[in-house]
Amino acid sequence: MIETRDLTKMYGDLYALNRLNLVLEQGDVYGFIGPNGAGKTTTMRILATLLNPTWGEAYVCGNSIYTGAKDIRRMIGYMPDFFGVYDDMKVIEYLEFFAAAYRIKGAARKKICEEVLELVDLTYKRDALVTSLSRGMTQRLGLARVLLHDPKVLLLDEPASGLDPRARIEIRALLKELRAMGKTILVSSHILPELADICNKIGIIEQGVLLVNGAVKDVMRQVRTDIVLNITVADRMTEAADFLQRLEEVESIDEKTDLNDHTYLVVKLKEGVTKYSDIARRLLDDGFELTTFKEDEINLETAFMHLTKGITS
Secondary structure (H helix, E strand, O other): OEEEEEEEEEEOOEEEEEEEEEEEOOOOEEEEEOOOOOOHHHHHHHHOOOOOOOEEEEEEOOEEOOOOHHHHHHHEEEEOOOOOOOOOOEHHHHHHHHHHHOOOOHHHHHHHHHHHHHHOOOHHHOOOEHHHOOHHHHHHHHHHHHHOOOOOEEEEEOOOOOOOHHHHHHHHHHHHHHHHOOOEEEEEOOOHHHHHHHOOEEEEEEOOEEEEEEEHHHHHHHHOOOOEEEEEEOOOHHHHHHHHHOOOOEEEEEEEEOOOOOEEEEEEEOOOOOOOHHHHHHHHHOOOOEEEEEEOOOOHHHHHHHHOOOOOO
16 A cells, blocks of 8 residues: 655755655554654655655555656545644534535535544534634544545554643544554554554654564564563562572563562573573472563563664754
8 A cells, every 4th residue: 555665855965764665555554653853754745745755666555656646645644743724614614625625525525524523523513613622622623634535545644742641542542443444554653652552563763764664563572682571479579589590591580569569570581592481380380379470571662762862864
């Protein structure tokens, strides 16, 4: 659905985008992550045919950005990070105006406007003035607008930007619903844990260069170079720590406390050790009652901090 080949954008000697290669299949939800100025918005503007690259090629739904711009615009819904709304219009009037721009006519236009309002949970605001909407509601209205013509591909630039926690949860739920509808979505965001929950693929970009690209689990595996286990036992925690420290596979042990004041052991295995089920067996054989034994999963924020330096183009 989306493919870029050595996509590059320069401003003088400055690379805003440097040989970007991406492939998104139908139904992919791709999280585009990077610091401000990394090249995320530039990429989306090029894919939306609003900005020409310096060189390279990009295809959206099989159409080249050079020769198929009109066809691409019919198939995409582009939601920029900041977009203008007409404050003196009612919500339903705002949507009907844009539906008319998409040449949706008569009864079909009214039906579609009501359907997208229901999808983004703004039906109860249909007759309210746009100026009366909160930031979160305005974002949902913007998303409703780009859905009017039932696009196959959504380009969402920081859709959760500036939203309070409740509004972010609502946007996340809406994106999950769009994913269930089979939309192909390219979404950029700094709300990293929420992207990990929504996306099946992620890319981390800095200074216009794509540092990592792939399935979420593969990216996490790529960042982590060793295995860390979280272990708790019913009692005898100190004895368990001493026992584990004597094992050949174990490099180090720390004791930590979670938000509920539960203590657990953080066991780092030596480099190259990938199998650890035998550790659980030996604990049990030695009379310890295991209550937790799991690999500590690296999260998206940790991966982001590990791979980027906070440098902008």
